[in-house]
Amino acid sequence: MNLDELQAAAQKELSTLATMEQLEAFRIKYLGGKGLLKAASDHLKTLPNDQKRTHGGKLNTVKQAIQIGYEEAKTRLAGNPETVDTRVDITEPGRMAFVDYHSGSLHIVHQTIEALTDLFGQMGFSIAEGPEIEDEFHNFEALNVPPQHPARDPLDNFYIQRPPGATAYMLRSQTSSVQIRVLEKQKPPIRIVSPGRVYRPDTVDATHSFMFHQIEGLVVDEHITMIDLKTCIDQFAKAFFGADVETRFRPSFFPFTEPSAEFDVQFHYADGESRWVELGGCGMVDPNVLEMVHVDPEKYTGFAFGLGVERIAMRKHGIEDIRLLFENDVRFLQQF
Ligand code: DAH
Numbered sequence: 535m536n537l538d539e540l541q542a543a544a545q546k547e548l549s550t551l552a553t554m555e556q557l558e559a560f561r562i563k564y565l566g567g568k569g570l571l572k573a574a575s576d577h578l579k580t581l582p583n584d585q586k587r588t589h590g591g592k593l594n595t596v597k598q599a600i601q602i603g604y605e606e607a608k609t610r611l612a613g614n615p616e617t618v619d620t621r622v623d624i625t626e627p628g629r630m631a632f633v634d635y636h637s638g639s640l641h642i643v644h645q646t647i648e649a650l651t652d653l654f655g656q657m658g659f660s661i662a663e664g665p666e667i668e669d670e671f672h673n674f675e676a677l678n679v680p681p682q683h684p685a686r687d688p689l690d691n692f693y694i695q696r697p698p699g700a701t702a703y704m705l706r707s708q709t710s711s712v713q714i715r716v717l718e719k720q721k722p723p724i725r726i727v728s729p730g731r732v733y734r735p736d737t738v739d740a741t742h743s744f745m746f747h748q749i750e751g752l753v754v755d756e757h758i759t760m761i762d763l764k765t766c767i768d769q770f771a772k773a774f775f776g777a778d779v780e781t782r783f784r785p786s787f788f789p790f791t792e793p794s795a796e797f798d799v800q801f802h803y804a805d806g807e808s809r810w811v812e813l814g815g816c817g818m819v820d821p822n823v824l825e826m827v828h829v830d831p832e833k834y835t836g837f838a839f840g841l842g843v844e845r846i847a848m849r850k851h852g853i854e855d856i857r858l859l860f861e862n863d864v865r866f867l868q869q870f
Contacts, residue, residue: 639870650846654770667703678790714823717754732748740854
């Protein structure tokens with residue numbers, strides 16, 4: 535092929551190029567390291583000196599023409615959306631440095647409630663809920679707390695003002711009220727946990743808040759004994775805090791359980807120290823409570839327990855001041 539033919543062939547091909555792939559094939563064929571122009575220039579070197587000059591000049595002109603034609607074709611194809619590669623490279627790193635939004639997450643108290651209810655769910659409990667504005671019957675009376683009982687002192691509860699003689703309502707002071715709500719509606723066997731807010735007019739400090747969360751447990755069936763209660767608490771503590779924790783029960787008193795106990799969990803710290811930490815109250819459901827909701831205490835027995843959610847969250851995450859949980863400073867919340 536002489537140089538004129540080469541130029542004509544290139545020109546013809548350039549006019550038919552329709553894609554970037556074809557353009558690249560053209561570049562390799564004519565302009566590439568092993569392309570036709572390289573071959574022509576190799577050939578030039580073999581010519582006698584007198585021919586080199588004329589052929590050399592001609593070769594340069596042809597080369598330039600093809601190069602220019604190539605650049606033009608490239609510009610033409612790049613402006614054509616059909617020839618541009620619009621695929622997204624999903625392996626490209628994102629541009630997070632320029633993006634200033636944060637994805638939200640559940641509050642640590644709610645994460646703890648979910649972890650607790652998940653675990654009790656695996657232990658066969660279902661979830662029950664009750665109202666936060668509660669009447670005295672469900673918060674106290676049916677739980678064997680009579681009217682003159684000190685727990686009902688107006689200074690220790692958030693009563694809601696009502697006309698004299700009208701039903702007294704209050705912000706519930708304990709999730710134990712849900713025990714009654716469930717027993718009124720459901721026949722044994724019962725196996726529920728009930729998480730939720732409770733309210734008490736306590737002075738706020740590092741360990742007290744006027745609002746906090748409890749999770750209540752209730753099991754009522756035939757032949758339920760204290761062994762079931764202790765086993766349940768112990769299994770829960772080991773599953774939640776780790777197989778190496780131990781539990782212990784101390785005699786206590788609650789109006790709605792008999793016998794009653796408080797239970798502690800022993801934590802082992804890295805420095806070799808171990809400490810008992812109180813987790814909640816529990817006991818065998820008092821027969822008076824079952825009678826209040828027309829469940830036969832001769833046939834059925836049960837156990838109940840109540841845990842403080844904040845206390846568990848604080849223990850688990852080493853949080854030393856309960857107020858941090860409710861101030862909702864994003865710098866604190868982001869850590870969980
Ligand atoms: N309601 C009790 C409290 O707020 C906690 C509690 C103790 C709940 C014993 C129970 C229980 O179900 O059996 O202090």
